[in-house]
Structures are given as structure tokens and as C-alpha cells.
Amino acid sequence: MTFEPPFLYPDYRSTLLRAPARPLMRLPDEWFEASAGPAFGRIPVGPDDADLTRQHAGQPLGERIIVTGRVLDSEGRPVRGTLVEVWQCNAAGRYVDPADQHPAPLDPNFTGAGRCLTDDRGCYRFTSVKPGAYPWRNHHNAWRPAHIHFSVFGPTLASRLVTQMYFPGDPLLAHDPILASIPDPRGRERLVAAFDPAVTEPEWALGYSWDIVLRGRQATPREA
Amino acid sequence: MSNAPTPSQTVGPFFGFALPFADGENAAAIGVRVEGQLLDGAGEPVPDGLIEVAQNGEFARSGTDAEGAYHFVIGKPAPKPGQAPHLEVTVFARGLLRRLTTRMYFPEEVAANAADPVLELAGDRRDTLIARADNGVLRFDIRLQGGDETVFFELERLR
Numbered sequence: 001m002t003f004e005p006p007f008l009y010p011d012y013r014s015t016l017l018r019a020p021a022r023p024l025m026r027l028p029d030e031w032f033e034a035s036a037g038p039a040f041g042r043i044p045v046g047p048d049d050a051d052l053t054r055q056h057a058g059q060p061l062g063e064r065i066i067v068t069g070r071v072l073d074s075e076g077r078p079v080r081g082t083l084v085e086v087w088q089c090n091a092a093g094r095y096v097d098p099a100d101q102h103p104a105p106l107d108p109n110f111t112g113a114g115r116c117l118t119d120d121r122g123c124y125r126f127t128s129v130k131p132g133a134y135p136w137r138n139h140h141n142a143w144r145p146a147h148i149h150f151s152v153f154g155p156t157l158a159s160r161l162v163t164q165m166y167f168p169g170d171p172l173l174a175h176d177p178i179l180a181s182i183p184d185p186r187g188r189e190r191l192v193a194a195f196d197p198a199v200t201e202p203e204w205a206l207g208y209s210w211d212i213v214l215r216g217r218q219a220t221p222r223e224a
Numbered sequence: 225m226s227n228a229p230t231p232s233q234t235v236g237p238f239f240g241f242a243l244p245f246a247d248g249e250n251a252a253a254i255g256v257r258v259e260g261q262l263l264d265g266a267g268e269p270v271p272d273g274l275i276e277v278a279q280n281g282e283f284a285r286s287g288t289d290a291e292g293a294y295h296f297v298i299g300k301p302a303p304k305p306g307q308a309p310h311l312e313v314t315v316f317a318r319g320l321l322r323r324l325t326t327r328m329y330f331p332e333e334v335a336a337n338a339a340d341p342v343l344e345l346a347g348d349r350r351d352t353l354i355a356r357a358d359n360g361v362l363r364f365d366i367r368l369q370g371g372d373e374t375v376f377f378e379l380e381r382l383r
Binding site for chain 2: 007021111149
């Protein structure tokens with residue numbers, strides 16, 4: 001079972017000249033199983049990197065949020081100690097990235113990039129502010145729904161994942177060609193986090209839960 | 225069903241402030257220097273791509289610049305049983321809804337390459353997988369689409 005989007009999805013215009021036209025070559029599994037999985041040990045992860053609201057002198061504007069969940073392998077086992085990277089625009093819908101020219105204000109107290117390693121239960125957890133929607137030039141009056149970009153490594157080359165997490169109840173979800181590129185509605189639902197009262201912290205931050213399932217298996221743990 | 229992998233989405237255009245890290249292009253102090261261009265189906269540079277390469281615990285990450293150019297330094301891998309030495313290369317970009325995976329083989333490994341089963345399967349497209357020597361560096365261009373499209377590999381059905 002796969003929910004993957006196709007490479008060519010004309011409603012998302014940037015795919016037209018970038019989608020491979022030739023079929024991907026399938027190799028016997030073991031030719032890749034023998035490959036070392038992605039190594040990420042060089043990417044620095046500081047203890048404060050998971051809190052995007054504490055990277056500057058002041059607090060960023062916006063709704064404070066906590067986003068947390070588990071990273072699992074294809075057999076439902078926790079993927080421990082793997083790198084999760086996130087990046088997002090600020091509450092006004094503007095990225096720090098100089099390539100972003102949307103005339104919404106930058107927030108001097110928000111960069112929008114974070115990293116953490118999953119814990120022994122495969123959990124990640126970030127504190128941030130809710131990103132805003134923003135316009136893009138894919139089609140007339142196109143707006144991206146609020147989203148947080150996620151990059152996860154996992155145990156093997158096949159498990160490497162870059163995706164986007166969306167917020168429940170966003171009316172823009174039904175109008176976004178990037179999300180719509182996933183043909184199966186169950187696949188699209190997999191990218192929408194759940195509002196979670198148990199994660200929400202009183203007088204502090206709204207909580208969202210979102211689990212990530214990676215392709216591939218971890219090395220089988222040794223049985224006693 | 226609940227174990228179906230989380231679907232992929234594009235890395236988008238605005239990752240440049242977040243994913244590159246200090247000295248990320250240089251996975252090894254001593255290694256091979258690889259330079260290349262990421263090109264689209266019109267032969268135009270892809271200025272918002274991200275290349276990752278890994279071998280034997282070494283890892284490099286390089287964004288592409290306005291010319292679509294990337295570079296990295298990494299140790300040359302040892303041959304694997306039955307396969308010529310190669311690097312696993314992963315490509316992300318705006319407009320790529322899923323990441324792409326290819327391999328870079330080494331031009332000096334003539335005999336090993338001739339016996340490599342992946343290059344054999346690539347048939348008349350095998351040259352898209354082999355870097356070429358160019359004044360002390362290895363050139364490895366990645367063409368996403370078109371007549372000389374790089375061979376990419378299907379990992380989506382791996383378990």
C-alpha cells in the first residue's frame with residue numbers, strides 16, 4: 001500500500017519540467033538493503049533547537065503551538081534517535097528565506113527552523129508558533145494552507161522522507177494542489193495533524209499530534 | 225494500512241535557511257570532490273534543489289545555486305560485493321513531490337563498472353550514472369527529465 005504522489009501532477013506547475021519522464025528503475029531489494037542508511041551525525045542538534053520560540057531575545061508573534069508525535073517504521077516499531085528537521089514561515093506567512101518575496105512582515109523573534117532527535121519511544125516534540133497561509137504563483141489567487149515542513153532520516157536509504165504537516169480544519173486544504181497530488185484521500189489525511197487536548201498546555205500553547213511512518217524496517221532488535 | 229508510509233511532499237523553494245548546515249558539503253577531509261549541475265527538462269538550472277550523498281557513514285548535503293550547481297567532498301567508497309564502487313545520491317527540489325534516488329559511479333573503475341549489475345540494467349542510459357573526470361574533480365550532472373534523463377531508482381516498494 002502506498003499513498004505516494006506521482007512525480008508529474010500538472011496542477012502543481014513546477015512538476016512539469018522536473019518530473020522524470022522515464023520509469024524509475026526497480027532494483028532487487030537487497031541491493032539497497034546492503035547500502036548504508038542515511039547518516040546524519042554531522043548535522044548539529046542543540047538542546048534548544050526544538051523550541052522555535054526561544055531562538056531570539058523576545059517571543060515571536062502568533063499562536064504558540066506544540067507539535068509532537070512518534071516516528072515509526074513500516075512494522076510500527078519506534079524509530080529511535082533519528083533526526084527530525086522542521087522549517088516553516090512565521091505567523092504572518094513569511095519565510096526568513098531571502099527567496100521569499102511575499103510582502104508580509106518578518107518577525108525579528110522568529111527564524112522558523114528546528115531540529116531534534118527522536119527519543120526512546122520514537123517521539124519528537126517541537127514548540128513553535130502556528131505558521132500563516134501565504135500566496136504563491138502556481139495559479140490565479142493560489143494560497144498555501146498553513147504547514148510545517150518535516151525532514152526525517154530513519155534507518156535506511158528508503159526511509160528518507162521530506163513531507164509537510166497540515167493543520168486540521170483549514171479551508172485551504174481542499175484547494176491546495178500540492179496536497180491534492182496524493183491521489184488517495186486517506187493519504188492526504190495522513191498529513192493533517194490532530195488537535196490534541198492532552199498535548200495542549202493550559203495558559204501556554206495549543207497542542208497537535210502527528211505520527212510519521214517511514215518506509216523500511218529498523219534492524220531487528222536482539223531478543224533476550 | 226495504518227503502517228502505510230506517510231506520503232511525501234515537495235521540499236518547496238524555501239528550505240535554504242533551514243536544511244544546509246555549516247560545512248555540510250564536506251563529508252571528508254580527504255576524498256573526492258564532485259561538482260555537478262541539477263537541470264530540468266528544458267536543460268535549465270534548478271536553483272532550488274538539495275543534494276544529499278552518503279557512503280559508509282559519511283554524509284554530505286549541498287543546496288544548488290543560481291546555476292543549479294552543487295558540490296561535495298566525500299570519501300571514495302569501497303566496492304560492495306558484486307557491485308562497483310558508487311555513491312547513493314538523493315535529490316530534492318521544488319516541483320519534486322517525492323525525492324529522487326540515483327547513484328554516482330566512478331569513471332576510473334572501468335573493469336568494475338563493466339561488471340556492475342545496476343549499470344548493466346541501465347543499458348544505454350548507463351552513462352548518466354557515471355561521473356566524468358574533469359581537471360581533478362568529478363563532474364556529475366543530474367538531469368531530471370529529457371533525452372539524457374538520469375536513471376533514478378524505485379525505492380517506494382522496498383519493505
